[in-house]
Amino acid sequence: MSDASVVIVGGGVMGVSLAYHLVKEGWSDVVLVEKNDLTHGSTWHAAGLCTHFAHSPTIQELRAVSVRLYRDILPAETGQDCGFHRSGAMRVTRNPDRMDEFAHVAGLSAFTGYPLEVLTPARIAELHPLATLDGLLGGIHEPDDGHVDPTLATQAMARVAQAGGATIQRFNPVQRIERTATGWRVETAKGAITARHLVNAAGTWGWEVGRMMGVNVPSVPVLHQYLVTGMVPEVAARQDAGLPELPIIRDPEESWYLRQERDGLILGPYERDAQVWSPDGVPAAFGAELMPPDLDRVEHIIEAAMARVPAVGNGGVKSVVNGPITFTPDANPLIGPAHGLPDAWLLTGSSMGVMEGGGAGRFLAHWMTHGAPPMDALAVDPRRFGAWADRDYRIEKAVECFGLQFGVHYPHEERPAGRGKRLTPLHHLMIERGAVMGAAYGWERPNWFSDHAGDVAEPTFRRANWFDAVAREVEAARARVALADLSVFAKFEVTGPDARAFLGQLGANRVPAAGRIGLTHALSPEGGVAAEFSVAMLSETRACLASAAAAEEMDDDLLRARAAGFDVEIANVTEETGVIGLMGPKSRAVLGALTDADLGTGFPWLSVREITVAGVPVRALRVSYIGELGWELHAPADRTAALFEALEAAGRPHGIGCYGAYAMNSMRLEKGYRAWGADLTTERTPLEAGLGAFLRDKDAIPRRDAPWEMALLEVECGDVDPFHAHTVLHDGAPVGIVTSGAHGYRTDAALALAYLRPPIRREDLQVQILGWTYPARILPRPPYDPDNIRMKA
Structure with missing residues (x-):
């Protein structure tokens, strides 16, 4: 039996990235076990696409970190190229709603620092001369996108991790996992390993390893095909002329992507009727195998791609890759704590494993090391799904997400x-x-x-x-x-002699007197808002807490972890x-x-x-x-x-x-009220969120060198209502981000809560919504009943 600080189960790009980043964070005794060889499962057969396009700043950062890692950092560390091609990428559309989506993502990206260009048809022709323009309204260009060799990138991270002290055990399947009094015991074919931390990075096998751990992992393998053409004369001619590599092109309405592969092309279709594979357990012998081609399923998509880029039809089909990739119910990865299991973590379920793997490993390594994620984790936290995400749910949602891989992401979408x-x-x-x-x-x-x-x-x-x-x-x-x-x-009852003392240390706020109600903000180690509870004190020994529906498992874990040492009982009611x-x-x-x-x-x-x-x-x-x-x-x-x-x-x-x-x-x-998960996240302190009046000791909140400031804005945008992730501008430069917005019916005003960069510009602000900029002003007080006369009546 050997001892380790952490056992990582899974040797795909996600697990190896975590080993790499934990070593960078100073961890020793990192052990990674893989049932086959590194990259077996889904990493090895991935098309290797890398993008900055995302609707969430957190997802975008995962992808951007991956690009920097594969393109710059790993080659510098190892002296070997990871096969990254900075080809750029574009998405094209004939759908007016899609153009709104492109404008929205471009606006968000102006704030996050990854500028994207909304395209006219003429600009599309300039960037991709092999594409036809029939019916196109426009597109979006991602200049820093590209593609990487998944195996080279994974092996490069493995070499650096091992040089830093990590142990990687290939061909060593996990047979049993159990929780012990001091941590985790992982029994493998080559012996048992005990560790404080356990990470499920099993990818295709994520559900099975989760079952061993005792946690529901709502992921499903789905078969994805792409075809590799032979030599395409138009592509070869560009190569011979020394022209730049063609940008990756995606047509989300037709549901395909296309990228250059030497003098040929790779075409990847996403059919609407996805084919789920082995949802109740992947065959034990499966490793680096593929399924037989089934191009009849995607023939109509291939024909659409050939109509948009006729050169696709000139290369023939050299090979077809048909292998499993994992999908979660919302197509985002599972990165973070496993509910109800101390020191257990998930790093799995990514349908974009290579695209997100480098950043995902860094994200979880930071969380495990510092006690909080580096950015708002709601989009990736595994606890965004509960026990209700059963077999039927994960299969139905995986099929839906695969079919809508290129679906428009509307602001109030209900699938x-x-x-x-x-x-x-x-x-x-x-x-x-x-x-x-x-x-x-x-x-x-x-x-x-x-x-x-x-x-x-x-x-x-x-x-x-x-x-x-x-x-x-x-x-x-x-x-x-x-x-x-x-x-x-989400509703909890806290009872016991230490109820008041427990609530006093839970957050940064005053505990209300018996018979009174108050707010409590539980903080991350760096002072961010980890949770918000309304607290109703029924007596000195009994309190009722309520929080956001989406926070149920997260808040359950937080309450129980922070109750250690207090004589209280916590019930989820x-x-x-x-x-x-x-x-x-x-x-x-x-x-x-x-x-x-x-x-x-x-x-x-x-x-x-x-x-x-x-x-x-x-x-x-x-x-x-x-x-x-x-x-x-x-x-x-x-x-x-x-x-x-x-x-x-x-x-x-x-x-x-x-x-x-x-x-x-x-x-x-x-009323200017903040909402957890949108306006309140671990990224900002209660002081930055404008909640200082609720705090019992403002000096106890960690101070930032450059603190943000939340403001309530009135936006002059007519009948275009704000929602979220709009960039706030001053003199054309990004100075903030909208976290939530809506039309105020009682005040007949468009309202938005936004974080603004210091120093705060209070005049001449604009909010960019769907590519248009609208004047905005900071409201010094909430516009509706600022003195709370109506509520106190």
């Missing part, structure tokens, strides 16, 4: 596969009232309410078909009274409790008709009481995320529907309505 996994106690009532549902951490929740059965939200970057319906929902909450299903909140929002100036009258409790001076703003409403025991919180008089009513799940119907009946004389997530987002922005 249809894998729905209905978690239903709130009010789900059937919401449907009856016209709710158009969205998905949040597996839950179905109302986004908006329609008067027309079967309505769906139209996908668009512009003002959507739900705009007027949401206006009506906001008006009901502003002028009368409205109900909302808030049951998707998310499934057991339903929550109804009762909001609006008539909410007191509605609630008063159903309870004998004092709802006046005996129930002030930001207080909590346990009362009975319509015969139902309710934990009532006088708090509002939308800026109106109101209550959150927490009730047993099996009685929440009866409570809702009683409230609705009592509210009919007052014109009661319902509101959904879109209305709530609009109204919270009018």
Whole structure:
């Protein structure tokens, strides 16, 4: 038996990248075990594409780090080329919505420092003279993109890792994994290894290794084909003339990519009806094998590519690669802690393994070393999926993601596969009232309410078909009274003698007195916001915490880890409790008709009481995320529907309505309220987020050399509503980024929360939305009821 600091299971580009970066971080006794040889599985047969195109700054940075590593760093360290070709890349389209998407990504990239160029058809012809322009509206150019030899890059990282002390054991399959009192025991064909940390970087085998660990890994192998042509005369002629390599070209509407390979081409199609392979366990003998070609499945895509680039048809088919790549339910990798397992990590599930592998290894190495990710991790954290992501879900979503590999990413997109996994106690009532549902951490929740059965939200970057319906929902909450299903909140109970002491160290905020409500922000080691909880103190020994639906597993892990040494018990009561929002100036009258409790001076703003409403025991919180008089009513799940119907009946004389997530987002922005996961992340401290008033000790927050500052902006953008990831400009230069935005119906203003670079420019700001720049001004106070008169009424 040997001892190690960490055992990494899997020798593809992801696992080897982690070994490389852990050594760079100063780790010793790093052991990587691989069942076959390095790169076996999916790395070796990857097309090696590398891009900077992404909708998330975190995903974009993973990809950009990979490019720098393969192109510059590894060749300098090893003296050997990794086969990186800086060919550049472009995407072309005939779809107006796609042009909006390109403009949005180009705007984000101006902020992140990876400028992309939106293309006209004439510019497309200049960059790729073999492409036809029929029907094209334009495209986008990624000048620093290219392709790499996956095997050369992986082997280069392996050499550097081994030179730094890492051990790589090839042809050593893992047979059993168990958790011990001091760490992890990994039994392999060549003996047992004990280690404090365990990392599942098994890629194609990620689900199986996860099962050994005792964690759900929602990934599925899907077969992807690409064909390699023979010599293409047009390409060979360019080579003979000494012309630059052709840029990679993608046509997302036709669902293919094309890149030069010496004097030929590689064409990769993504069919809509993906072929899942071995979802319940990859054959033990599988290694560097491929499936037989099946070009009939993609013939129509090949024909479309030949129509766009006729030269493709002049090279014939030299070979076909048909092998498995892994897909998660949202096509993003799984990078971060394994839920409920101390010192266990996932680094798997990447359908873009080579493209993201270099950066992914660096990302996880930083997290393991410093206790927090280097950037906001929500897009990659494995705990964004829970136990509800079962076999059917992971297969349905993998097929959908593969088929929409080049799908347009709309700002309010709701994809249809894998729905209905978690239903709130009010789900059937919401449907009856016209709710158009969205998905949040597996839950179905109302986004908006329609008067027309079967309505769906139209996908668009512009003002959507739900705009007027949401206006009506906001008006009901502003002028009368409205109900909302808030049951998707993650909910926890903390009980025990040390409840107050535990909450005191959990975050940077004051712990509310018994009977009161407050916010607590749990911080990362560097002072970023790791979690946000609303805390209702029922007594000195009992508290109820609520947080974002998507944070359920993350917050569960955080609470239990930080409870060490305190005499408390933590219970996740998310499934057991339903929550109804009762909001609006008539909410007191509605609630008063159903309870004998004092709802006046005996129930002030930001207080909590346990009362009975319509015969139902309710934990009532006088708090509002939308800026109106109101209550959150927490009730047993099996009685929440009866409570809702009683409230609705009592509210009919007052014109009661319902509101959904879109209305709530609009109204919270009018109050300047921050949202976890968008405005609040580990990248920014509470001080930078403008939450200093909630902190008990501002001096305890780590200070940044160049702190950011969050501001609420009013944007003069007409009927183009802001959403997220828009760059803020001053004199044409990027100075900030929008984290969330919407139209404010009560104020008739377009509002956006944004982080601005120091020194803060307070005049002459612009926000770039879909390629256009609009004037913006910083609002010194929230535009709606800044003194909270309505909530305190």
